[in-house]
Amino acid sequence: GAVVSQHPSWVICKSGTSVKIECRSLDFQATTMFWYRQFPKQSLMLMATSNEGSKATYEQGVEKDKFLINHASLTLSTLTVTSAHPEDSSFYICSARRGLAYSGANVLTFGAGSRLTVL
Amino acid sequence: GQQLNQSPQSMFIQEGEDVSMNCTSSSIFNTWLWYKQDPGEGPVLLIALYKAGELTSNGRLTAQFGITRKDSFLNISASIPSDVGIYFCAGGTGNQFYFGTGTSLTVIP
Numbered sequence: 001g002a003v004v005s006q007h008p009s010w011v012i013c014k015s016g017t018s019v020k021i022e023c024r025s026l027d028f029q030a031t032t033m034f035w036y037r038q039f040p041k042q043s044l045m046l047m048a049t050s051n052e053g054s055k056a057t058y059e060q061g062v063e064k065d066k067f068l069i070n071h072a073s074l075t076l077s078t079l080t081v082t083s084a085h086p087e088d089s090s091f092y093i094c095s096a097r098r099g100l101a102y103s104g105a106n107v108l109t110f111g112a113g114s115r116l117t118v119l
Numbered sequence: 120g121q122q123l124n125q126s127p128q129s130m131f132i133q134e135g136e137d138v139s140m141n142c143t144s145s146s147i148f149n150t151w152l153w154y155k156q157d158p159g160e161g162p163v164l165l166i167a168l169y170k171a172g173e174l175t176s177n178g179r180l181t182a183q184f185g186i187t188r189k190d191s192f193l194n195i196s197a198s199i200p201s202d203v204g205i206y207f208c209a210g211g212t213g214n215q216f217y218f219g220t221g222t223s224l225t226v227i228p
Contacts (some may be wrong), residue, residue: 006161043122043207044162045222049214052223093161106169107148108209108216109160114188 003027004096004099006111013021013084016119021079023094029074034108035067038091050077084118091115121146125208125219132159133227140222141192142208143158150211151184151191156221157206160208166193 003026013019023033031052036044048069049057056069065086067082077096080087095108125142132138142151146164150169166177168184168191175182182193191208203226208219 026196033174041223044218045122046217091159095161099171106211107152107164107167108211109164110154112161115159 001108002098002109004109004111006094006114007099008114009112012119015085016083018082019084021081021092021094021116022095023077023079025075025109027094028039028098030077030098031074031088031098033077034094034095034097035069035079036075038068038093038113039062042090044117047079062109066108074076081116083098084116086118089116089118098102121217123151123208123210123217123219125222127222129223129225131225134198134200136175136198137173138195138202138224139192140206141190142210142219143190144210144217145189146212146217147188148210148212149188150209150216151182152184152192152209152211153180153191154207154209156207157204165206179207182215195224198224199225200228202226 005024007022033050035047038044046059047062050069050071052071058064064095071077091113095110123142123144152167153165155168156162166182171188173184179196206222209216
């Protein structure tokens with residue numbers, strides 16, 4: 001149980017185009033999903049917290065107009081990188097929270113990640 | 120965002136040796152999670168801890184939630200080649216989780 005599917009697993013696009021990445025919880029409902037960016041050999045940096053039915057909460061320094069997040073249902077959150085540039089090339093990973101926030105079952109399940117390369 | 124101090128940054132060990140890594144924070148957490156990440160993949164959960172002092176095992180892996188709630192450690196006993204990867208801790212409070220800087224483990228056969 002507790003599977004998170006992320007799609008696409010890799011994408012190459014031209015500079016100036018927009019790219020959408022989907023994150024789905026397949027066998028559980030996730031009121032909260034998280035989006036991370038990871039550079040080679042570095043840790044995961046939280047970009048934003050996505051709450052179902054409300055606006056995402058962005059971390060300091062993350063441009064919300066650049067990285068659009070939509071969490072329209074309890075099983076789907078999307079990250080759209082708008083007008084992508086080469087510096088946006090990175091590994092993007094989503095996670096979904098199972099269990100209540102302060103419960104003894106609060107755990108994050110991660111997607112497999114999406115490798116974005118902007119030419 | 121906040122990042123937790125994780126050490127060591129990297130380890131090179133012989134197959135069969137035990138491994139120990141830890142995470143420390145200036146903040147108190149009510150959840151500690153340990154993950155393993157293989158190259159090009161997302162992190163996979165190894166152990167979840169929810170109570171201060173809790174000691175939990177998963178096969179050859181053992182993790183503890185520090186009494187102060189500001190630290191946690193992960194031990195791997197009798198390492199094998201497939202233990203190779205990057206290990207991350209994550210400290211959580213309610214809806215927020217913060218990650219450690221990672222420990223890269225190399226196991227030499």
